[in-house]
Amino acid sequence: MAILGPLSVLWAAVKAYSWGRRSGKASLLDTYTVIQFVLFEFSVLGDVFLVVLTAMSCWITFAYKSQRYPFYSMLNEHQEWVIMAYIIATLCLKFIALIHTIIHMVLQETFFIDWERSQIIELSHPASRDVSKDRKELPVVVWRTCLVANEWAELSCVRATCVSLQLCVVLMLLEAFDFMRFSIVQPGFGDATKLTRFAVVIFFYLVVGFLQWILGVAFVERVITDPFRNFIDLCSIANISVITLTHPLHGYYIHGRSVHGRADTGMAEMNEFLQKERDDLCGFRGLENGSHLQTFSINLPIAFRSRYDEIMAQIRNVSFQVRMSGSDHTTAKIATTARIHEQMNKFLREVVEHSITDVDYVIRDRSFVEALLEIELTDTSHTGDFLRDSSEVGFSNCFLYGREWSHLSFEAMLFVVAYLFFDSLTLAAAIVFCVSRVISEITSIFFTNNLVRGSLVDHRFLI
Structure with a gap:
């Protein structure tokens, strides 16, 4: 003692x-x-x-x-x-x-990043000089996000x-x-x-x-x-990534972006996608080119937190905006929340794709000392770190x-x-x-x- x-x-x-x-x-x-x-x-x-x-x-x-x-x-x-x-x-x-x-x-x-793009369909009525009238944009369905969230x-x-x-x-x-x-x-x-x-x-x-x-x-x-690896597979099929912050600047990232580009499809085409993956006729699911690794421990720069809080702060103003609009409370609240959700989804997609210079990151392996002490020794105040999680279940620390x-x-x-x-x-x-x-x-x-x-x-x- x-x-x-x-x-x-x-x-x-x-x-x-x-x-x-x-x-x-x-x-x-x-x-x-x-x-x-x-x-x-x-x-x-x-x-x-x-x-x-x-x-x-x-x-x-x-x-x-x-x-x-x-x-x-x-x-x-x-x-x-x-x-x-x-x-x-x-x-x-x-x-x-x-x-x-x-x-x-x-x-x-926790936020679920939806990589799905809206689809454009051709209308069947006679062609018009205005091209926009001959096409219709279908919104991205939300059920995949609800499924992954559940x-x-x-x-x-x-x-x-x-x-x-x-x-x-x-x-x-x-x-x-x-x-x-x-x-x-x-x-x-x-x-x-x-x-x-x-x-x-x-x-x-x-x-x-x-x-x-x-x-x-x-x-x-x-x-x-294995419920955790099954969840990773579900994310890849649903074309949804997961970012969860256990601390303001630290958390975990599951890369679920579909290698096929979309997930809003039928059973037959989904089976065809899986067949291509099994036969190595498409790219790998990993975040890095030529890699299968989809799970990372992340340390984010301060600029990320500033922008993240700026977007989430709009939620506090939802009730005031609903009262001012005079419309149905639930409908107006969901409409405002959906707009904020779209902003956050766009921001996080750009972060993962290295599209924001102020919120960039590098991918590296965790050193032995960092793994032993469960601590990060590099300065990530300006450039974040995505640390490879070879166990693929590091994000289980988010649960019991x-x-x-x-x-x-x-x-x-x-x-x-x-x-x-x-x-x-x-x-x-x-x-x-x-x-x-x-x-x-x-x-x-x-x-x-x-x-x-x-x-x-x-x-x-x-x-």
């Missing part, structure tokens, strides 16, 4: 520094950065307490039971209550860290582990297979201390959680289904999936504390399940509401 405690402060300082750079803070000693530092310290310190308590309790429990000669002794009552205080403090720290993580997640800004909202609460499966397996191991007997201090007796019960329960909970996590990544996502440890560790501590207080594994499992469901539902609601505000997609079309 004496070593990991100071290291936690150093790591929290690094994370706060990274947050300040990604947020475009001119000074890293302002109030918001200090608050973020304290919150990051709570998170890291909670992890330190969890690791130390788990390692210490498991070592004392199993070393005491396996010793042949009297070397280890169990803790006395006062020492056990000190451990209980640390356990409760760890639960509180993990809860604060979880709330901080969820708030950070729901406040991110899929994005559904990804928000996808977890790397299944809470119900986790609790069922833990209950089966501890009660049905009676692994709780390992918490008994001496064989043949029924006495178990708080420390030994904590050691056994936290050990099995974390082992089951990590095994489920590993099997999900190594087997389920590779063999059965990428923040699995915050949820798993909190649920583990809640399960243990509930068990130690109520002395019932079944009741502890019920409490964890209910709390987890409530947190997921609340997160989903706030995430969707913020998605509507940021993407300018009509909330009536989000399921």
Whole structure:
């Protein structure tokens, strides 16, 4: 603890520094950065307490039971209550860290860039000297954007582990297979201390959680289904890119521009497009020429944020404009929102296409130090960076999936504390399940509401 405690402060300082750079803070000693530092310290310190308590309790429990000669002794009552205080403090720290993580997640800004062009059709009536009268421009349909937005909202609460499966397996191991007997201090007796019960329960909970996590990544996502790579494919088919800002100047970009130029087509032609891609008869889906890579971690220049905020600021004036127009509230509001959406879509398309000199970017690989510390070391105040994401799932950090440890560790501590207080594994499992469901539902609601505000997609079309 004496070593990991100071290291936690150093790591929290690094994370706060990274947050300040990604947020475009001119000074890293302002109030918001200090608050973020304290919150990051709570998170890291909670992890330190969890690791130390788990390692210490498991070592004392199993070393005491396996010793042949009297070397280890169990803790006395006062020492056990000190451990209980640390356990409760760890639960509180993990809860604060979880709330901080969820708030950070729901406040991110997401926009769906539609690359589709309006189509021109020839009218069947007799030709006119005015060419414009012989042609009609069909507007771009919005259903593709609504489809992608709904899929994005559904990804928000996808977890790397299944809470119900986790609790069922833990209950089966501890009660049905009676692994709780390992918490008994001496064989043949029924006495178990708080420390030994904590050691056994936290050990099995974390082992089951990590095994489920590993099997999900190594087997389920590779063999059965991978919702995140499926979403990338959907973006390419729908001709829609996604840019999401987790910080004012930092986020993720999914390049979904169709290599066929359009997506408003029939089933037969869409199948023909996919056939061409399979036979390598067209270009690649990647942002760079000759590349398949579609996912990037982005760091944007200050000029981008200025223009972005300028466009989004028009949303605040929508209500005033609706009252002045005197027309139907919903119709007038949607009309104004559609105009702002078109401006934002045009701006972001020009940014990706390098059409704005003040908001340009370069594509590069992330260095080892940047990947290790989760920090950007280059100056992006004038020219942004698009960092290649070879894993293709880096954008999962925008969802619960990428923040699995915050949820798993909190649920583990809640399960243990509930068990130690109520002395019932079944009741502890019920409490964890209910709390987890409530947190997921609340997160989903706030995430969707913020998605509507940021993407300018009509909330009536989000399921």
